Amino acid sequence: QVQLVESGGGLVQAGGSLRLSCAASGRTFSTYVMAWFRQAPGKEREFVAGISRSGGSTFNADSVKGRFTISRDNAKNTVYLQMNSLKPEDAAVYYCAATVRLSGIVRDGRGYDYWGQGTQVTVSS
Numbered sequence: 001q002v003q004l005v006e007s008g009g010g011l012v013q014a015g016g017s018l019r020l021s022c023a024a025s026g027r028t029f030s031t032y033v034m035a036w037f038r039q040a041p042g043k044e045r046e047f048v049a050g051i052s053r054s055g056g057s058t059f060n061a062d063s064v065k066g067r068f069t070i071s072r073d074n075a076k077n078t079v080y081l082q083m084n085s086l087k088p089e090d091a092a093v094y095y096c097a098a099t100v101r102l103s104g105i106v107r108d109g110r111g112y113d114y115w116g117q118g119t120q121v122t123v124s125s
């Protein structure tokens with residue numbers, strides 16, 4: 001069983017930055033492909049960014065390209081999401097997710113086996 005705990009959410013003005021963290025339990029973190037998703041009220045959950053097991057490969061959704069960066073530290077069992085130039089439309093609950101079944105980054109949430117509880121990001125205009 002893998003437990004994921006997000007932190008770092010909060011209220012920020014448009015144009016500002018936040019860094020989300022997701023700490024994972026277990027001794028095999030480096031075998032998980034990790035991703036961040038988000039869900040705004042009344043909207044479907046959407047993929048934000050994903051990162052390969054080693055961290056050598058990443059993929060961002062078009063909506064966040066050039067503004068968000070996903071990274072991981074396998075020694076600390078943690079994945080990060082650096083969010084810059086935040087916009088009001090980025091406001092959502094952000095979730096990290098892990099897959100142990102798949103070896104590549106997938107944008108479909110059904111490919112992920114474990115989810116965190118979410119952290120709220122609010123962006124004021």
